[in-house]
Amino acid sequence: MTRATAVGARSNPVEHLAVFGGRPAFAEPRPIGQLFTPDVERFLALARPAVEQGRLSNGALVLRLEQQLAEFHGVRHCVAVANAAFGLTMLLQRFGRGRPGEVILPAFSYRGLPHFARIAGQSPRFCDVEERTHGLDPRAVERALGPQTSAILAVCNYNSPGDIDGLCAVARAAHVPILFDSVYAVGASYRGRRLGAFGAAEVYSLHATKLLNGFEGGYVTTDDGNLAAVLRWQRDESADAPPADAVLGTNARLGELHAAMALLSLESFDAIVSGNRRRFAAYAAMCARLPGLRLVPVEAGSNCSMAVVDVSSPWPLTRDEMVTVLRAEGAAIAAYYSPPLHRSVHCPPGYDVQVLPVAERLAARFLQLPVGELVSLDDIARLGDVLDLVARRGDAVAARLRRP
Amino acid sequence: MNEPMAWPQVEEAVRGIFARRYFANNGPLVRQLDAGLAAALGVGHAVCVTNGTAALTLLAMAVARSGEVVVPPDAPRSTIDALRWAGLVPTSAVSASAVAVVDVLGEGKVAASEPSLPLLVDARAVSPRRVAGLGAAFSLESMNAGEGGFITTDDAALAGRLRTMRNFHPSETFADVDVRTNAKMSEMQAALGLIALENLRAAR
Numbered sequence: 001m002t003r004a005t006a007v008g009a010r011s012n013p014v015e016h017l018a019v020f021g022g023r024p025a026f027a028e029p030r031p032i033g034q035l036f037t038p039d040v041e042r043f044l045a046l047a048r049p050a051v052e053q054g055r056l057s058n059g060a061l062v063l064r065l066e067q068q069l070a071e072f073h074g075v076r077h078c079v080a081v082a083n084a085a086f087g088l089t090m091l092l093q094r095f096g097r098g099r100p101g102e103v104i105l106p107a108f109s110y111r112g113l114p115h116f117a118r119i120a121g122q123s124p125r126f127c128d129v130e131e132r133t134h135g136l137d138p139r140a141v142e143r144a145l146g147p148q149t150s151a152i153l154a155v156c157n158y159n160s161p162g163d164i165d166g167l168c169a170v171a172r173a174a175h176v177p178i179l180f181d182s183v184y185a186v187g188a189s190y191r192g193r194r195l196g197a198f199g200a201a202e203v204y205s206l207h208a209t210k211l212l213n214g215f216e217g218g219y220v221t222t223d224d225g226n227l228a229a230v231l232r233w234q235r236d237e238s239a240d241a242p243p244a245d246a247v248l249g250t251n252a253r254l255g256e257l258h259a260a261m262a263l264l265s266l267e268s269f270d271a272i273v274s275g276n277r278r279r280f281a282a283y284a285a286m287c288a289r290l291p292g293l294r295l296v297p298v299e300a301g302s303n304c305s306m307a308v309v310d311v312s313s314p315w316p317l318t319r320d321e322m323v324t325v326l327r328a329e330g331a332a333i334a335a336y337y338s339p340p341l342h343r344s345v346h347c348p349p350g351y352d353v354q355v356l357p358v359a360e361r362l363a364a365r366f367l368q369l370p371v372g373e374l375v376s377l378d379d380i381a382r383l384g385d386v387l388d389l390v391a392r393r394g395d396a397v398a399a400r401l402r403r404p
Numbered sequence: 405m406n407e408p409m410a411w412p413q414v415e416e417a418v419r420g421i422f423a424r425r426y427f428a429n430n431g432p433l434v435r436q437l438d439a440g441l442a443a444a445l446g447v448g449h450a451v452c453v454t455n456g457t458a459a460l461t462l463l464a465m466a467v468a469r470s471g472e473v474v475v476p477p478d479a480p481r482s483t484i485d486a487l488r489w490a491g492l493v494p495t496s497a498v499s500a501s502a503v504a505v506v507d508v509l510g511e512g513k514v515a516a517s518e519p520s521l522p523l524l525v526d527a528r529a530v531s532p533r534r535v536a537g538l539g540a541a542f543s544l545e546s547m548n549a550g551e552g553g554f555i556t557t558d559d560a561a562l563a564g565r566l567r568t569m570r571n572f573h574p575s576e577t578f579a580d581v582d583v584r585t586n587a588k589m590s591e592m593q594a595a596l597g598l599i600a601l602e603n604l605r606a607a608r
């Protein structure tokens with residue numbers, strides 16, 4: 001049954017929305033992650049020798065992955081790790097040099113970041129972001145810098161790498177290391193150079209929901225050979241003496257089978273990004289006819305791994321009401337980076353919370369739409385039908401949702 | 405180099421993962437391994453994580469975030485560092501600011517005993533078993549299953565904290581905790597763990 005006939009079958013069209021008891025648009029949830037799935041036979045062929053030789057760690061597949069990723073990013077060193085959380089935490093621990101200090105990070109970002117700073121023995125210092133790039137605002141960073149600062153953790157988002165030059169200049173002037181969490185910016189470029197070698201290091205994720213699927217996993221890219229050696233020592237829990245004072249070792253190894261999966265994803269990078277761009281274009285066309293829903297634009301070269309809409313007047317529903325309506329339809333969506341970190345449960349107890357106006361404004365308005373391999377262009381059309389109905393019957397939908 | 409696993413079992417598990425397209429995030433195999441390990445070892449709870457060292461850090465972090473921890477005088481650096489990551493200061497003498505005692509199994513290393521303090525066990529070097537103490541950290545490598553680890557405990561509240569601390573997901577939040585991280589085990593890791601657990605059962 002198509003949606004159109006279903007709508008006609010009910011006397012009150014708004015009852016057709018799943019939130020009011022109608023049939024959901026999607027029987028299976030439509031996720032907000034990439035979930036790239038390589039050909040299973042090819043994965044089995046890569047995995048079999050590792051399994052049969054009992055070499056599930058420290059093998060040829062991780063080395064090959066590191067080599068290929070270093071080439072892909074145009075950097076000297078790539079250190080594969082168990083996940084991006086390990087990579088970020090190890091770097092922040094190294095930059096902390098065994099002393100308590102502060103890590104400057106964006107308030108409008110991933111909820112894990114303040115935790116990684118704390119596990120590294122540091123305190124997070126939340127800074128405001130830029131309206132357009134959603135990345136750290138260099139002027140805010142400048143104001144937050146002080147003798148207590150141990151590192152700047154900047155984030156390159158899916159839509160824009162942010163003001164990398166501005167941030168690096170501020171970091172250089174203060175003699176503070178800067179690292180980039182480029183988890184969502186795989187393949188993006190800044191001033192004509194592919195991301196990978198900016199700052200002291202960049203960190204990427206190989207989590208299944210990210211562009212390159214390694215089940216779980218991550219990697220660090222850097223041109224700094226000394227830093228790469230420190231990271232390898234931290235990762236491999238080596239019995240050798242530490243390469244620098246006050247660095248802590250752990251086990252952050254990426255398994256061979258995870259590396260096999262990531263190798264197959266990397267091989268399909270172009271196809272993955274093309275699929276993302278087709279979906280992104282479909283969302284752009286959809287939003288163009290829906291007043292009050294603006295698809296957040298991306299810079300050229302973006303991998304389009306997310307589709308985020310800015311919900312504002314004259315759209316009849318609030319962003320949070322939209323989350324409720326679309327979740328009921330089977331879209332496994334969420335508000336984007338909301339609440340901002342300094343006003344969330346991820347802010348450490350006792351933190352001196354300041355108003356960060358841009359982060360707070362963005363966090364109140366943005367909604368993530370379903371993306372990735374499990375979302376077809378038909379699915380996007382279906383979602384468009386739901387949104388058309390909401391747009392047409394906005395007052396009725398809003399009234400019914402807000403009924404006590 | 406480890407004793408190899410039987411390929412047909414691995415192949416079947418991989419096909420299942422690809423068919424479900426459920427690769428990570430506390431999926432069905434991780435839940436099965438959590439439950440299977442607890443049942444096989446006769447412990448209240450097993451919490452699977454990235455690897456055995458992450459298991460030790462997470463366990464320590466779930467018990468205390470500051471203070472001294474009593475370790476054997478010749479404890480390996482990997483034990484010491486795992487505890488330092490938790491924010492603790494390893495020492496070999498019991499003091500007033502000690503918050504826990506850690507024993508290291510497999511190398512005959514025992515810390516100064518202090519019955520009033522919780523006992524944590526670094527059991528990464530031994531095959532999984534039931535051990536005395538509040539909680540123990542194990543490695544899947546000891547079962548020839550590659551990277552992976554888990555914590556065992558009979559304490560339900562501690563298990564809830566650990567399950568919360570190993571990820572950030574609101575639906576996987578069971579307790580109020582001070583810090584969280586990504587220490588999730590993948591479905592691929594869990595698949596190997598389940599095969600190794602089956603082999604362990606068969607060998608007994």
Ligand SMILES: Cc1ncc(COP(=O)(O)O)c(C=O)c1O
Binds near residue numbers: 083181205206
């Ligand atoms: C911006 C950002 N950084 C870091 C991470 C952590 O990545 P991983 O899951 O590999 O630990 C994530 C994961 O969602 C992320 O979104």
